[in-house]
Amino acid sequence: MPRSAWYKFPPDTLPKLRAELEQRYPTLHLFERAGFIELLGSFPIEHGGIEIDRFKIQILLPPDFPKAPPFVWETAGRIPKILDRHIYPASGNCCFFYPDEYRLLYPDGMSFFDFIQGPMRDYFLGQLAVEAGQPWPFGQRAHGKDGAFEFYEEFFGVKGKEIVLNYLKCLAYETLKGHQWCPCGSGRRLRNCHMTELSQLRKRVPIDIAGGAFKRLGEPTASVKRP
Amino acid sequence: MDIDKYLNDVLESQTLTDDGEEMKALRKRRDEVEKLLRESFKDTNPVIRYAGSFSKKTMIKESYDLDIACYFPRNDDDAGSALKDIYRNVRDALKKKYTVDPKNSALRLKGLDADVHGTDFHIDVVPGRFTDDDQKDVYLHRENDDKLRLKTNPQIHVDHVRDSGVRDAIRLVKYWRERNGIEIKTFVLEIIVIETLKDKKDRKLQTQLQHIWTEFRDNSASLSAKDPANPEGNDLAAFLSEDIKTQLRQVSEKTLKQVDDGQWENTFGKVTAKENNTRTSALAAAISSRATGQPHKPYAEF
Numbered sequence A: 001m002p003r004s005a006w007y008k009f010p011p012d013t014l015p016k017l018r019a020e021l022e023q024r025y026p027t028l029h030l031f032e033r034a035g036f037i038e039l040l041g042s043f044p045i046e047h048g049g050i051e052i053d054r055f056k057i058q059i060l061l062p063p064d065f066p067k068a069p070p071f072v073w074e075t076a077g078r079i080p081k082i083l084d085r086h087i088y089p090a091s092g093n094c095c096f097f098y099p100d101e102y103r104l105l106y107p108d109g110m111s112f113f114d115f116i117q118g119p120m121r122d123y124f125l126g127q128l129a130v131e132a133g134q135p136w137p138f139g140q141r142a143h144g145k146d147g148a149f150e151f152y153e154e155f156f157g158v159k160g161k162e163i164v165l166n167y168l169k170c171l172a173y174e175t176l177k178g179h180q181w182c183p184c185g186s187g188r189r190l191r192n193c194h195m196t197e198l199s200q201l202r203k204r205v206p207i208d209i210a211g212g213a214f215k216r217l218g219e220p221t222a223s224v225k226r227p
Numbered sequence B: 001m002d003i004d005k006y007l008n009d010v011l012e013s014q015t016l017t018d019d020g021e022e023m024k025a026l027r028k029r030r031d032e033v034e035k036l037l038r039e040s041f042k043d044t045n046p047v048i049r050y051a052g053s054f055s056k057k058t059m060i061k062e063s064y065d066l067d068i069a070c071y072f073p074r075n076d077d078d079a080g081s082a083l084k085d086i087y088r089n090v091r092d093a094l095k096k097k098y099t100v101d102p103k104n105s106a107l108r109l110k111g112l113d114a115d116v117h118g119t120d121f122h123i124d125v126v127p128g129r130f131t132d133d134d135q136k137d138v139y140l141h142r143e144n145d146d147k148l149r150l151k152t153n154p155q156i157h158v159d160h161v162r163d164s165g166v167r168d169a170i171r172l173v174k175y176w177r178e179r180n181g182i183e184i185k186t187f188v189l190e191i192i193v194i195e196t197l198k199d200k201k202d203r204k205l206q207t208q209l210q211h212i213w214t215e216f217r218d219n220s221a222s223l224s225a226k227d228p229a230n231p232e233g234n235d236l237a238a239f240l241s242e243d244i245k246t247q248l249r250q251v252s253e254k255t256l257k258q259v260d261d262g263q264w265e266n267t268f269g270k271v272t273a274k275e276n277n278t279r280t281s282a283l284a285a286a287i288s289s290r291a292t293g294q295p296h297k298p299y300a301e302f
């Protein structure tokens, strides 16, 4: 049986979302378009009762939302559509985080309002800072593979691309046995090293994510320079 | 609250002043574009002039695109023999100095040099060719359409809007469209507003707007627009898709509810003198209050 779209069940999902939008974001409007939920309008960036600015946007909620994050475009041509402004040049949408990050940190996804008030608002705050000639206020990832490695180093709590790849390989393809060598490269047996950490990571990192990342990051292609 | 006073304040806050930064930048770019085009097409003498909302006097700050028309004489092949060639030759000429984003009939200019790479300059160059020696009607190329050329009379469009007597309502409706993300094209929206208000030119702004939204809410299915330069010819129905009609209807319905409740500021926002230091300190405060929440770092790849 094909899985029904996320917004069909419970049946009041869309009416509720519409009603809350009308209250909280009167300039964002929701439409149903060919299986996708689309929002059009403008998004205010407010703080302490002051509207700092507002971005004209389009949001697309994919059929597997909230497991998969929303796609967002800035539609007034205000943000240059370049990597250094964290826009995917080909598709023109905003890049809030390294994609695996969303799936690993929010396994059940985020609610729509948590998403737009969290990652989406942070991103536009960052754009405002950059427009004002300041650095990215919350830091930024390197483009391409380097940024992915940065994320996994943080997430695993390790240093070095080799180690990240070892961890990914271990999480994707191996059953953890105490006598195997620890992927951290210490030269010790797993049971005497990172067994606990890896057992816990195994619960948090689905095999398809680890395997996918291992394949992507393991391929020997040049990555883009840091901005 | 005096609604018409509020609406006039909104209009004023949306006005691009002649000596403002935006206008200065636009004028400078316009001169730059004209120079580049004249150098590129030395053997011919195109008419290069402001077009669009600048000449119609309906610009708003929220989306201030400047249209620059570049029309070549009829019997002149120096810029290309076919309309398509003119469009592409103008595009290639502009590429020497800009990143050119081709739209259907227009060419959008963005930054090329490293320091402004990808920056949208809010300028559309519209290449075309006069249909005869009177230099009134023009043919425009359409890159994405089956019907490859469009015959129109830009001056009639400009006059139609500039002399409509409802420019304030047009500007407010444009601003409303921008704030609510409705995907209707400006010139179609203008034609509809003018038609809808043709017997209501002397009403208050508030009444005019409510009338327009009521039309959109109740009669979106039968909305249509006739090109004033070619009422029987160019079919504008393609610019009024079902999606756009749905957007107009749904947003108007919500807007009418808001203004019936007196919530005009939900519709057009608060008009505050936007002092720069208030904005700067609010931005700094917003950033520092988020910094502890471990925000994500933005990323990108090809």
Ligand SMILES: [Zn+2]
Binding pocket: A182, A183, A184, A185, A186, A193, A194
């Ligand atoms: Zn270890």
